[in-house]
Amino acid sequence: QVQLVESGGDMVQPGRSLRLSCAASGFSFSSYAMHWVRQAPGKGLEWVAVISYDGSDKYHADSVKDRFTISRDNSKNTLYLQMSSLRAEDTAVYSCARPLAGFYAAFDFWGRGTLVTVSS
Amino acid sequence: QTVVTQEPSFSVSPGGTVTLTCGLSSGSVSTSYYPSWSHQTPGQAPRTLIYSTNIRSSGVPDRFSGSILGNKAALTITGAQADDESDYYCVLYLGSGISVFGGGTKLTVL
Numbered sequence: 001q002v003q004l005v006e007s008g009g010d011m012v013q014p015g016r017s018l019r020l021s022c023a024a025s026g027f028s029f030s031s032y033a034m035h036w037v038r039q040a041p042g043k044g045l046e047w048v049a050v051i052s053y054d055g056s057d058k059y060h061a062d063s064v065k066d067r068f069t070i071s072r073d074n075s076k077n078t079l080y081l082q083m084s085s086l087r088a089e090d091t092a093v094y095s096c097a098r099p100l101a102g103f104y105a106a107f108d109f110w111g112r113g114t115l116v117t118v119s120s
Numbered sequence: 121q122t123v124v125t126q127e128p129s130f131s132v133s134p135g136g137t138v139t140l141t142c143g144l145s146s147g148s149v150s151t152s153y154y155p156s157w158s159h160q161t162p163g164q165a166p167r168t169l170i171y172s173t174n175i176r177s178s179g180v181p182d183r184f185s186g187s188i189l190g191n192k193a194a195l196t197i198t199g200a201q202a203d204d205e206s207d208y209y210c211v212l213y214l215g216s217g218i219s220v221f222g223g224g225t226k227l228t229v230l
Contacts, residue, residue, distance in 0.1 A: 037221075044224040045158075045166065045209050050217055059217025062121065095165070105211045105219035106156035106171035108178075113165075 002026040002109045004096050009114030016086055016118075022079040022096030022111055030054070030074040033099055035107070036081050038092035047105050048094070049081065059103070064090075086118045122146070124212050126222035132200045132229055140225050141192040142210030148191035153212040155193035157186060160207045170195060197227075205229045 008020040022034070036048040049060045049070035058070050069082045079096050093113035100106045123145035132138035142155055149155060151173045158166040168177045170186035173193065183198045193212070197204055210222045 035219075044207070045160075045211075045221045047211065047219040047221055050219070057217065061218070061220075100168065100171050100177070103217050103219075104154045104156065104171065104213045105221070106154070106168050106177075107158075107166070108168065110165040 002098065004098065004109055004111035006094060006096055006111045006114035009094065009116045011117040011119060012086055013120050014087055014118055017082070017084040018086065018116060020081040020083065020094055020114055020116070022081075024077045024079065024096075024098075027098070029077040033103055034070075034072065034079045035097045035099060035105060036070060036079075036094060037097055037105070037107075037110075038090075038094045039113075040089075040092040043092075046092070050099075050103050050105070051079070052103075083116070086116075088118050090116060091118050092116060122214060122220055124210065124220045124222035126208075126210060126225045128223065129226045129228070132197070132204075132227065134200060134202060134229055136200050137196065137198045138200060138227065139189070139194050139196045140208055140210075140227070141189065141194050142212070142222050143192040144212070149188065149193045149212065151188060153193070153214070155186065155188075156211045157184075157193075157195045158209045158211070159204075160209065166209065200229050202229050 051070045071080045095113040097107040098109040125143045157170040160166040174186040
């Protein structure tokens with residue numbers, strides 16, 4: 001069955017960096033675009049980034065552009081989110097998600113998420 | 121910056137019908153935005169109900185339907201049930217890889 005398992009979340013100080021991972025299994029990972037979505041405590045969903053099936057196209061939300069970078073390693077069935085210059089407002093549960101089609105943020109599978117806390 | 125708007129809260133009686141909407145801070149929502157609707161109960165991952173305006177995800181009952189109403193995307197729930205009480209999110213595809221979620225609607229069934 002399809003599984004998406006995030007890891008790498010931690011408590012970090014503002015300005016620091018962190019890399020999140022999403023291990024995928026149960027499907028042909030290299031055939032799908034993949035997304036990161038986050039949810040701050042008690043808040044709504046926020047789309048973060050998407051990457052094409054082969055990693056050639058990447059798009060990021062304005063709120064994280066130039067600070068976060070999405071990437072993937074299809075040989076390892078793993079999706080990444082490199083986060084730098086972290087701010088308090090980046091505190092959230094970060095989840096990876098498989099889209100139903102293309103780049104649209106409509107998903108059929110979500111991971112359970114990994115918590116990133118940015119605090120001094 | 122494009123803002124996707126949703127009603128912060130809505131209430132419906134059991135068995136009743138409710139329509140939640142999803143708009144844009146400027147401009148109209150059309151099928152070209154591929155509106156999608158998800159719901160989320162506390163502590164759970166979201167579940168997609170509707171995508172590409174009006175296509176139901178696998179296993180979603182037909183009392184959930186999507187449409188364009190005027191200048192907004194809409195999610196209509198007919199025959200509301202207690203377990204429909206949830207947070208509902210729409211998301212629009214703005215093009216060039218960019219998607220934006222609305223702020224969510226907290227639906228109460230009482």
